[in-house]
Amino acid sequence: MISLRTDLPLGGDSASRFIPWLMAIMVFLGILSVSGVAVFDTILSGWSRAVTGTLTVQIPALSAINEDSANQARTDRAVAALESLPSVRSVKVLKNTEIEALLAPWLGDAAAIGDLPIPVLIDVSLSDESTAIIEGLRTAVTTVVPDAIIDDHRRWFEHLIDLTEGFRLLTIGIALIVTTALALTVVYATRASMAEFREVISVLHLIGARDIYVATQFAKRTLSAALKGSAGGLLAGVFTQIAIGLLASNVESGFLPDIDLGFGFWISLPLVSLAAAVLAMITAYITVLSTLRSMV
Amino acid sequence: MQISKSSESTDQTSALELDNVSLSYDGGPNVLTNLNLSLPSGSFHFLTGASGAGKTSLLKLLYLAQRPTQGSVRLFGTNVTAAARSALPAIRRKVGVVFQDFRLLDHLSAFDNVALPLRVANAPEPEIKSNVSELLSWVGLDEYMDAKPETLSGGQKQRVAIARAVVNRPRLILADEPTGNVDDTIAMRLMQLFMEMNKLGSNVIIATHNEHLVAKFGFNRLALENHRLSELPPLAANGAQA
Numbered sequence: 001m002i003s004l005r006t007d008l009p010l011g012g013d014s015a016s017r018f019i020p021w022l023m024a025i026m027v028f029l030g031i032l033s034v035s036g037v038a039v040f041d042t043i044l045s046g047w048s049r050a051v052t053g054t055l056t057v058q059i060p061a062l063s064a065i066n067e068d069s070a071n072q073a074r075t076d077r078a079v080a081a082l083e084s085l086p087s088v089r090s091v092k093v094l095k096n097t098e099i100e101a102l103l104a105p106w107l108g109d110a111a112a113i114g115d116l117p118i119p120v121l122i123d124v125s126l127s128d129e130s131t132a133i134i135e136g137l138r139t140a141v142t143t144v145v146p147d148a149i150i151d152d153h154r155r156w157f158e159h160l161i162d163l164t165e166g167f168r169l170l171t172i173g174i175a176l177i178v179t180t181a182l183a184l185t186v187v188y189a190t191r192a193s194m195a196e197f198r199e200v201i202s203v204l205h206l207i208g209a210r211d212i213y214v215a216t217q218f219a220k221r222t223l224s225a226a227l228k229g230s231a232g233g234l235l236a237g238v239f240t241q242i243a244i245g246l247l248a249s250n251v252e253s254g255f256l257p258d259i260d261l262g263f264g265f266w267i268s269l270p271l272v273s274l275a276a277a278v279l280a281m282i283t284a285y286i287t288v289l290s291t292l293r294s295m296v
Numbered sequence: 297m298q299i300s301k302s303s304e305s306t307d308q309t310s311a312l313e314l315d316n317v318s319l320s321y322d323g324g325p326n327v328l329t330n331l332n333l334s335l336p337s338g339s340f341h342f343l344t345g346a347s348g349a350g351k352t353s354l355l356k357l358l359y360l361a362q363r364p365t366q367g368s369v370r371l372f373g374t375n376v377t378a379a380a381r382s383a384l385p386a387i388r389r390k391v392g393v394v395f396q397d398f399r400l401l402d403h404l405s406a407f408d409n410v411a412l413p414l415r416v417a418n419a420p421e422p423e424i425k426s427n428v429s430e431l432l433s434w435v436g437l438d439e440y441m442d443a444k445p446e447t448l449s450g451g452q453k454q455r456v457a458i459a460r461a462v463v464n465r466p467r468l469i470l471a472d473e474p475t476g477n478v479d480d481t482i483a484m485r486l487m488q489l490f491m492e493m494n495k496l497g498s499n500v501i502i503a504t505h506n507e508h509l510v511a512k513f514g515f516n517r518l519a520l521e522n523h524r525l526s527e528l529p530p531l532a533a534n535g536a537q538a
Contacts, residue, residue, distance in 0.1 A: 007412065009403035203399050206359060207460070208389035209416040210382075293381075 006220045007204065008197055015193035019186065019222060020229030023280060026182045027233025027273045028240070033175035034272055035241055037168055038265045044164045051153040053089075055124050055134065057082065057141055058149040061117035075120045077144040082124055085140060087133045090125040182276060186283040190218060194291060201292075215288040222284035226277035234273040241269075310370070311337045311468060311499045312358065314525075317367035319353055327353045329523040331367070337467075340494045341527075342510045343503040345520030351503040352396065354520065355470050358501070359393045360384055372467060389417055392461035392498075394471035398453045400445040406432060406456045407441040413464040431459045434489065436482065450477035458486055462493050469493055469500045475509060487513060507531070 059078055062070050075093060082091045099118055107116070126133065129152070138150045194201065204214055312335040319328040327350045335341070345351050356362040357369055360376055368377040371387055379387065392413070400409050407428055414424045432438055435455040445453055454477045461469060469490065475483035487509070494500045501518070504510060510517065514530040 007401065007404065007408075007415070199399070200401055202361075203401060204412070204416065205385070206361060206388060206393060206399075207413045207416060208385045210385045213416050 006217045006224075008200060008217050008221050013193055013196045015189040015196075015222070016225055018189050019225040019280065020232070022182065022185050022189070023226045023229025023276060024233040024236065026178055027230040027276045028236045029178045030175060030272050030276060031234065031237030031241070031269055033171050033178065034265075034268060035237075035244075035261075036171040036174075038261050040164045040168050040171070042261060044161065047157070047160060051157060053126050053129055055126065055129075055137075055150060055152040057122040057124060058151065059120040059122070059145055060147055060149070061119055071120065074145045074148075075122070078122060078141050078148055081140045081144045082122070082137070085137055087126055087128045088124055088137070089127045092123040092125075094121040094123065179279065182279060183283045186222065186280045187287045190222065190284045190287040191291060193218065193221075194288065211289055211292040214292060215285045218288045219281045219285035223277060223281040226280040230273040230277045233276075234270060237273075238269060310334045311339065311372060313368075313370040314357075315368045315370070317357065317364045317369060319350075319357060319362065320365050326365075326523055328357070328364075328520075328525075331525045333518070333525060333527065335499060337499065338494065338497055340491070340500045340515045341502070341518050342513075342515055343501050343518045343520070344505070344510060347505075349520040350523055351520055352472060354525070355393070355472055355501070355503060358468070359391050359470055360388055385416075389413070389464065390467040392464070392466035392469045394454075394457050394461045394469075394474045396472040396476070398445070398457040400453055400456055400460075402445050405442045405444060406437060406448065406452075409445070409456055410459045410463050413460060417464060419464075427463055428459075431463055432456075435459050435486070451479070451482060454478055455482070455486070458489065462489065462498075465493070465496065465498065467498055469498050471500070471502045473504055473506075474502060475504070475506060483509065 057078055059071070059074050062074075079091055079093065082088050096118070099121055103118070124137075126137075134150070134152050141148045141150060201214055204217075312333065314331045314333040317328060317331040318326050320326045331354070343351050343354065353362070357364055358371070363377060368375050370376065372390060374383075374387060376384070376387055401412070404412075410428045410432060411424045414427065419427075429438070429441065432441055435458060437452060437455055437459070440448060440452060443452075445456065448456065454474065458471070458474055461471065471490070474490075475486055478486065490500050490502065491513075511531045516530055517528040519526050519528050
């Protein structure tokens with residue numbers, strides 16, 4: 001086990017007071033960043049699962065009135081064409097009530113919708129969703145219903161992926177900024193600490209301590225202070241995570257997929273905390289070495 | 297106290313050589329001018345001189361806290377004036393220093409202060425415990441091992457500083473007024489410790505104003521006067537030169 005015994009005074013100086021608070025804040029922000037990436041990934045994969053292997057065929061209504069039989073004939077032709085394809089696993093024509101429920105949030109109640117030329121929507125489940133299969137399906141359907149629209153969700157989903165990737169990059173950027181800020185602040189705090197302990201460093205040198213020994217003393221001291229702070233940041237981060245999870249569970253189901261971040265995510269949080277403390281320790285070590293080496 | 301002889305043998309080269317050494321601070325006047333000196337291994341000297349003569353500055357050159365502005369300093373055959381910074385710690389470990397103001401680390405106990413030179417040399421903890429305890433007993437501080445320097449008297453601090461200087465059996469011991477704050481009994485005991493270390497091969501240089509001490513122990517003298525150094529014979533007990 002590594003001994004954290006140090007020849008430098010613990011506590012009382014600016015670095016000892018400052019580093020635990022700094023670490024707590026940085027670890028908290030780091031945990032939020034990691035959580036952000038994990039949540040975006042989970043939402044994306046949930047949506048991806050939901051739309052994978054499905055597409056929607058839309059048969060536009062010919063007219064708002066007196067064309068029911070013609071519309072039904074067009075729907076039957078499309079369904080027959082779809083069912084004849086070996087890659088189609090199932091075909092389901094949505095009932096009017098289901099379509100009205102989908103449109104209600106935008107167009108109001110069913111009474112108002114009833115007068116509009118509502119298209120027929122057909123949910124298609126595929127065993128193979130390669131581009132060639134979808135193009136074959138498109139040809140088969142538009143041959144029998146030329147104005148049918150095939151929506152394989154890809155366009156919508158690609159925009160969603162772009163948006164999620166944007167959020168993910170933003171979160172990684174924030175994590176990098178937090179890391180850089182942490183390192184720079186530890187450099188500043190370590191230099192301030194070295195100035196305060198000039199006499200101790202001088203005595204250590206005069207009795208034969210190498211720069212590495214002095215740097216190790218500061219590194220141990222920084223690690224000790226950083227571990228205290230990062231433990232606080234970890235606790236705050238976990239509680240925040242739990243609170244956000246509870247709030248998210250109140251959001252109406254169906255809008256967001258179930259977000260189960262999994263065991264790996266919860267294990268990663270103490271690792272983030274530990275990594276931040278180790279980063280602070282290494283930064284302090286390198287700062288002391290480079291400062292001492294610049295001395296004559 | 298039983299102190300085993302260091303495995304490092306004392307060779308026949310000079311332990312310490314000064315060659316035309318001068319020192320000034322920040323381009324000011326010389327505080328030391330053209331010092332020349334060669335001390336054989338195993339020597340014991342008092343360093344004397346009036347206040348401001350440059351005794352502390354000379355000691356600083358010898359414990360490598362200062363580089364000369366002119367000339368060269370050789371310790372144990374190595375020209376330390378030209379040595380790389382990375383080579384200095386190994387040389388400093390061969391030099392034990394008793395500072396006039398002690399320079400103990402206030403946040404460490406007496407034990408940990410004395411243990412420092414062994415710890416920086418990566419000595420094993422059982423060895424540290426044994427050597428430090430024995431040495432603190434020798435200087436009469438076995439009941440103060442856990443005491444912080446701020447709770448110790450001036451004389452007790454001085455003894456801790458001396459124990460720290462000799463604990464790793466250095467080849468050169470430099471002491472700046474080491475008996476200045478202790479009574480005669482303790483002073484004699486500390487001088488005995490220095491002589492014991494000298495018998496085991498350490499060179500000893502003690503800077504002092506105490507003529508009684510210089511006369512009583514009759515070792516050769518290094519005298520600093522007008523920024524220059526001369527080697528003088530021992531002072532007789534009546535104050536005359538022997």
